[in-house]
Amino acid sequence: MHQYSQGKHNRQGHKAIPEGHFEEEQGRKGFFGLVSHLIKPKPSTRWTNIKGPLKPHLFDAINMEKKYGQRQRLIFNSDIVISSLWEKKSIQAPTTAFRNADGDSLYFCHQGSGVVLTEYGLLEFRKGSYINIPKCIVHSFFFQEETYFLIIESLSGAYREPDRGMVGKNAFYDPQSFGKPDLDQLHNWKKQNNCSVTEIHVKRENEITEFSYDECIYDAVGWKGDFFPFTLHVDDLMPMMSHRVHLPPSAHTTFVANGFVVCTFLPRPLEQDADALKVPFYHQNIDYDEVLFYHDGNFFSRDNLHAGMMTLHPAGFPHGPHPKAVKNINTKTHTDEYAVMIDTWSNLKVDPSLEKVEVKEYWQSWMKK
Numbered sequence: 001m002h003q004y005s006q007g008k009h010n011r012q013g014h015k016a017i018p019e020g021h022f023e024e025e026q027g028r029k030g031f032f033g034l035v036s037h038l039i040k041p042k043p044s045t046r047w048t049n050i051k052g053p054l055k056p057h058l059f060d061a062i063n064m065e066k067k068y069g070q071r072q073r074l075i076f077n078s079d080i081v082i083s084s085l086w087e088k089k090s091i092q093a094p095t096t097a098f099r100n101a102d103g104d105s106l107y108f109c110h111q112g113s114g115v116v117l118t119e120y121g122l123l124e125f126r127k128g129s130y131i132n133i134p135k136c137i138v139h140s141f142f143f144q145e146e147t148y149f150l151i152i153e154s155l156s157g158a159y160r161e162p163d164r165g166m167v168g169k170n171a172f173y174d175p176q177s178f179g180k181p182d183l184d185q186l187h188n189w190k191k192q193n194n195c196s197v198t199e200i201h202v203k204r205e206n207e208i209t210e211f212s213y214d215e216c217i218y219d220a221v222g223w224k225g226d227f228f229p230f231t232l233h234v235d236d237l238m239p240m241m242s243h244r245v246h247l248p249p250s251a252h253t254t255f256v257a258n259g260f261v262v263c264t265f266l267p268r269p270l271e272q273d274a275d276a277l278k279v280p281f282y283h284q285n286i287d288y289d290e291v292l293f294y295h296d297g298n299f300f301s302r303d304n305l306h307a308g309m310m311t312l313h314p315a316g317f318p319h320g321p322h323p324k325a326v327k328n329i330n331t332k333t334h335t336d337e338y339a340v341m342i343d344t345w346s347n348l349k350v351d352p353s354l355e356k357v358e359v360k361e362y363w364q365s366w367m368k369k
């Protein structure tokens with residue numbers, strides 16, 4: 001499709017927005033497809049009422065009742081299940097292992113620390129670690145302290161690295177930053193902790209089947225290949241930015257799966273050009289539903305949020321920064337937020353359990369001055 005324009009417009013998206021106006025991006029395929037920028041005297045988030053089911057959601061997910069050791073489904077569709085999991089500090093070495101035959105599990109450690117035992121070796125994790133456990137890889141956790149995971153389960157295919165295009169394969173994070181499983185550490189840990197895992201609980205179509213063995217299942221003495229579990233810590237992510245123009249959320253893509261992407265927003269300096277937009281742009285993400293999990297820091301584009309909260313912005317409703325963030329932006333020089341974003345191609349459904357922790361008036365938060 002060729003580009004076309006009418007009336008007032010900025011030559012470069014997210015920059016030199018005419019004084020007293022707002023830019024709204026209307027784009028397909030997340031931030032990769034056909035796109036136009038509309039210049040408006042007021043943002044489209046100035047609704048006076050929304051009647052009907054298509055409302056943005058805010059959930060205080062971290063404050064749901066703690067059911068230790070039980071995955072709590074939060075948001076889902078046929079490609080993805082997003083769950084939370086609280087675990088107590090472990091008092092002894094694990095005796096059971098878990099194998100997920102329904103999909104690949106990406107654990108994000110919001111709080112806590114520990115180790116993961118796998119047949120490929122031992123992995124360590126702490127607050128801010130992603131732990132990627134591919135489908136059917138047997139694993140057992142040992143928690144060094146109380147831990148809270150956000151679990152992003154991919155049901156339709158493996159997690160892949162994003163296509164980094166012209167910025168090259170070391171951009172955003174170097175694949176060498178992955179925490180790789182260590183077999184020597186595994187066997188030493190087993191010995192030191194007198195550990196023998198003899199049961200595997202396998203999840204298939206959400207039903208559990210238990211396999212029992214006489215001896216510890218973590219007995220591999222070597223392996224080779226490109227299929228293995230790994231970790232990636234937010235400290236090893238190098239956010240991309242331009243001092244001249246605000247980059248879209250897709251610049252922060254961390255993992256790609258079938259039907260969704262996982263992005264990580266990290267502290268970074270704000271754009272320096274006087275005419276550059278410094279808050280996320282108003283947009284209609286026409287094809288994707290967006291989930292944001294607020295991990296840490298000060299969430300500069302949103303009001304009244306605390307770490308562990310989660311928003312769902314379904315496709316079909318325009319959104320952007322809260323009015324207060326727009327007003328205060330000139331007082332800031334950098335962002336210090338850490339958040340995980342999950343954008344899905346198919347419409348997401350909300351688990352009924354979130355009803356109790358939903359902040360019902362969230363849709364009105366853009367109306368406040």
Ligand SMILES: [Fe+2]
Pocket residue numbers: 283285290313319
């Ligand atoms: Fe968005």
